[in-house]
Amino acid sequence: MSIRLGNSCLNCENLLTNKTCKIHGVKVDSNYTCDSFSMKAALKDDPNCVTCARYQGPTCANPQKAAPGMLCSHWAPQNASA
Structure with missing residues (x-):
């Protein structure tokens, strides 16, 4: 298993405002990440x-x-x- 720096759902452009992943359709929080992670363009x-x-x-x-x-x-x- 890989350790990833900053790859949490909170930094992913696929996170919707209701804390749902638009790719997987599930509720997520700051402890989640996945291989479909796509970093937001700007923080x-x-x-x-x-x-x-x-x-x-x-x-x-x-x-x-x-x-x-x-x-x-x-x-x-x-x-x-x-």
Whole structure:
């Protein structure tokens, strides 16, 4: 079995907004990857709390700890480009 860096469904262009793989038609999460993995064309260069769409909002996963320069597994880019 291969170990892959960054090949998770969260970085795959086949992931739909409801966390379903459009190739396999199943629900996935950050621990999943497959041989049909296709990396998104562009990822945010500076992922941290300040560039997160959830920062200081009601959906922030860690409102007591969130601060500039920090990052958690719930980061959501404010602007995405592909």
